[in-house]
Amino acid sequence: MSWTISENDISDLARGAAVLGTGGGGDPYIGALLATQALRAHGDVTVVTLDEVPADAVVLTVAMMGAPTVMVEKLPSLDEVTAPVLALGTYLGRPVTHVACAEIGGVNSTIPIAAAAALGLPLLDADGMGRAFPELQMVLPTLYDITASPLAFSDEKGNIGVLQTVDNKWTERIARVACVEMGCSVMISGFPMSGDQAREALVPGSLSRCVEIGKQIMLAREDKADPVQRIVDLLGGRELFAGKVIDVQRATTTGFARGRARIEGPDSTLTLSFQNEHLIAEEDGRILTTTPDLIIVLEHDSGEPITTEALRYGQRIRVIGAPSDERWHTVPALAMVGPGYFGYDLPPHRFDGTIEARPGVAA
Amino acid sequence: MSWTISENDISDLARGAAVLGTGGGGDPYIGALLATQALRAHGDVTVVTLDEVPADAVVLTVAMMGAPTVMVEKLPSLDEVTAPVLALGTYLGRPVTHVACAEIGGVNSTIPIAAAAALGLPLLDADGMGRAFPELQMVLPTLYDITASPLAFSDEKGNIGVLQTVDNKWTERIARVACVEMGCSVMISGFPMSGDQAREALVPGSLSRCVEIGKQIMLAREDKADPVQRIVDLLGGRELFAGKVIDVQRATTTGFARGRARIEGPDSTLTLSFQNEHLIAEEDGRILTTTPDLIIVLEHDSGEPITTEALRYGQRIRVIGAPSDERWHTVPALAMVGPGYFGYDLPPHRFDGTIEARPGVAA
Numbered sequence: 001m002s003w004t005i006s007e008n009d010i011s012d013l014a015r016g017a018a019v020l021g022t023g024g025g026g027d028p029y030i031g032a033l034l035a036t037q038a039l040r041a042h043g044d045v046t047v048v049t050l051d052e053v054p055a056d057a058v059v060l061t062v063a064m065m066g067a068p069t070v071m072v073e074k075l076p077s078l079d080e081v082t083a084p085v086l087a088l089g090t091y092l093g094r095p096v097t098h099v100a101c102a103e104i105g106g107v108n109s110t111i112p113i114a115a116a117a118a119l120g121l122p123l124l125d126a127d128g129m130g131r132a133f134p135e136l137q138m139v140l141p142t143l144y145d146i147t148a149s150p151l152a153f154s155d156e157k158g159n160i161g162v163l164q165t166v167d168n169k170w171t172e173r174i175a176r177v178a179c180v181e182m183g184c185s186v187m188i189s190g191f192p193m194s195g196d197q198a199r200e201a202l203v204p205g206s207l208s209r210c211v212e213i214g215k216q217i218m219l220a221r222e223d224k225a226d227p228v229q230r231i232v233d234l235l236g237g238r239e240l241f242a243g244k245v246i247d248v249q250r251a252t253t254t255g256f257a258r259g260r261a262r263i264e265g266p267d268s269t270l271t272l273s274f275q276n277e278h279l280i281a282e283e284d285g286r287i288l289t290t291t292p293d294l295i296i297v298l299e300h301d302s303g304e305p306i307t308t309e310a311l312r313y314g315q316r317i318r319v320i321g322a323p324s325d326e327r328w329h330t331v332p333a334l335a336m337v338g339p340g341y342f343g344y345d346l347p348p349h350r351f352d353g354t355i356e357a358r359p360g361v362a363a
Numbered sequence: 364m365s366w367t368i369s370e371n372d373i374s375d376l377a378r379g380a381a382v383l384g385t386g387g388g389g390d391p392y393i394g395a396l397l398a399t400q401a402l403r404a405h406g407d408v409t410v411v412t413l414d415e416v417p418a419d420a421v422v423l424t425v426a427m428m429g430a431p432t433v434m435v436e437k438l439p440s441l442d443e444v445t446a447p448v449l450a451l452g453t454y455l456g457r458p459v460t461h462v463a464c465a466e467i468g469g470v471n472s473t474i475p476i477a478a479a480a481a482l483g484l485p486l487l488d489a490d491g492m493g494r495a496f497p498e499l500q501m502v503l504p505t506l507y508d509i510t511a512s513p514l515a516f517s518d519e520k521g522n523i524g525v526l527q528t529v530d531n532k533w534t535e536r537i538a539r540v541a542c543v544e545m546g547c548s549v550m551i552s553g554f555p556m557s558g559d560q561a562r563e564a565l566v567p568g569s570l571s572r573c574v575e576i577g578k579q580i581m582l583a584r585e586d587k588a589d590p591v592q593r594i595v596d597l598l599g600g601r602e603l604f605a606g607k608v609i610d611v612q613r614a615t616t617t618g619f620a621r622g623r624a625r626i627e628g629p630d631s632t633l634t635l636s637f638q639n640e641h642l643i644a645e646e647d648g649r650i651l652t653t654t655p656d657l658i659i660v661l662e663h664d665s666g667e668p669i670t671t672e673a674l675r676y677g678q679r680i681r682v683i684g685a686p687s688d689e690r691w692h693t694v695p696a697l698a699m700v701g702p703g704y705f706g707y708d709l710p711p712h713r714f715d716g717t718i719e720a721r722p723g724v725a726a
Contacts, residue, residue: 091454160527161537170522177540
């Protein structure tokens with residue numbers, strides 16, 4: 001059933017999205033600012049569930065691409081947010097009917113709200129990942145042979161590009177170097193889909209889920225309950241570690257925020273490796289969880305999600321693991337987003353510690 | 364008056380274009396191969412002079428962009444040559460009526476012939492520079508406020524992009540990083556112009572001039588005359604130096620073939636600095652000629668032009684200087700293509716040694 005996003009929902013939604021963003025997807029505070037501004041200027045946004053989308057809808061994803069370390073310093077204008085959607089609509093020669101989130105994350109769940117408000121279009125209660133991943137081909141639609149291109153990108157200066165590539169990895173490669181040249185952060189719109197394709201390929205109910213997670217964090221705080229435990233219960237995950245951040249190495253290279261953080265617990269040390277998003281959680285050399293399952297960093301007491309670019313020495317945090325959409329555990333999906341893709345010579349480990357076969361290797 | 368390019372003209376044209384290409388624009392032999400193949404498959408190409416172009420013509424430039432060191436190893440197919448023109452025609456929503464050369468150079472004067480043949484379009488007897496320059500904004504149309512964008516680029520894999528940028532330098536910046544990512548050599552088409560704009564902004568008669576230069580080199584050889592002196596006379600230039608190549612430093616970086624060559628003469632040494640094209644000729648610390656005037660390297664006896672990527676130890680060469688289109692000596696033009704732009708702290712030196720004021724500095 002369709003519902004309406006108004007200004008009052010934004011803070012819960014952005015906070016919940018930052019939880020599912022596994023450290024990536026950009027700063028939820030900045031994302032909330034932008035969506036709030038758009039809703040004030042253009043009115044509420046209608047959110048439609050996947051079962052309601054007409055079969056012949058023209059759905060485009062909208063996202064910010066780049067290094068979160070840069071995104072936090074370059075809040076886009078509404079014109080910049082709508083530019084790639086408008087450019088792509090012109091390129092397609094068909095009116096765009098719906099906007100969708102490519103991923104769930106602090107900025108990347110709220111920017112599509114801003115785009116939908118400014119364009120007067122409905123938004124899908126869905127996204128392409130059910131979490132955040134660093135590269136643009138890393139969405140479930142890629143597994144359904146839905147092409148990223150034509151994909152449009154735009155910057156704050158007014159530059160626009162449209163790509164039509166031979167596969168989604170090439171869209172990523174060309175858009176990424178353009179993004180770096182344009183200042184390490186651009187707006188993108190792509191993955192043109194029919195309603196039927198969106199129904200099949202997207203993760204249903206993502207935005208509702210974000211609002212619910214955000215609400216429950218606030219309710220737990222009001223109830224003097226444990227917000228972290230509330231999130232663990234909601235996601236069906238488990239707490240992996242609790243401790244204090246003692247070291248963060250971070251570099252913005254080739255358009256990504258890459259790094260490693262060490263968290264000291266009472267008896268052991270956890271190492272988190274990230275590329276925009278957390279990829280590997282390792283306790284004293286023992287792997288606890290790897291991509292594609294969710295590795296989520298929360299402030300110890302308040303349960304406030306902490307993005308990778310906001311990790312700082314001295315923060316007291318808790319780290320939880322949670323299951324990803326099950327489709328990420330298929331062989332082609334693990335080849336695309338498993339630890340091996342990111343250069344780690346490891347089999348995928350689920351949030352509960354189960355070790356999976358490496359893609360292309362018999363179990 | 365319009366004329367026809369047939370297979371028999373190609374070798375003269377390519378050789379003449381390599382002379383005016385000042386070391387850049389790609390290998391004339393490769394350019395000739397591609398044009399010959401296209402003319403055999405699709406028939407002769409009509410070349411129309413600027414005064415004949417209808418005022419409302421839709422003219423696009425066609426060129427290969429990238430490092431000549433890579434171009435020589437990646438001869439494009441005819442499909443690749445026509446792809447950006449077709450993509451741009453679709454993007455513009457208007458039929459393209461004429462093709463033009465962006466620059467004069469071994470490959471970049473023959474690729475537009477191949478494109479015109481394959482597309483069945485007439486080619487203008489004109490180009491955007493009257494020589495070759497390394498970056499795509501460095502054309503006279505930029506001085507007439509003609510935008511490079513929309514500009515399309517394509518590679519041998521089938522990837523295509525269309526850029527719409529805020530200025531021509533941004534077209535260069537984004538297309539250049541895409542070009543490097545796509546393998547350091549792509550086909551481009553852009554600078555949409557009306558017939559009236561083409562008439563005003565392009566260099567007239569370039570292709571006729573290339574054919575004439577190529578013919579005169581062959582005639583001089585047949586007459587046992589001096590081909591180099593013949594070229595000097597044709598271009599109204601002067602011989603700067605004669606000697607043997609004793610050192611070539613060359614690196615393909617950020618999408619360009621950059622380097623320096625030293626030529627030993629009887630009493631002194633000449634240093635040539637290049638970025639795809641020759642930029643500075645300096646004899647024992649004394650500047651002889653700089654960009655935008657033409658610095659042309661020819662084989663000592665045959666007058667065969669030698670491109671920068673073909674310079675080798677031991678070659679006996681002669682270097683000549685020749686005047687560029689006079690519009691390159693205006694203040695905005697010198698800011699765009701003078702020695703200062705390329706990082707040399709020098710005033711521009713004309714081919715005859717005259718020193719000009721630096722752009723923005725009183726003489």
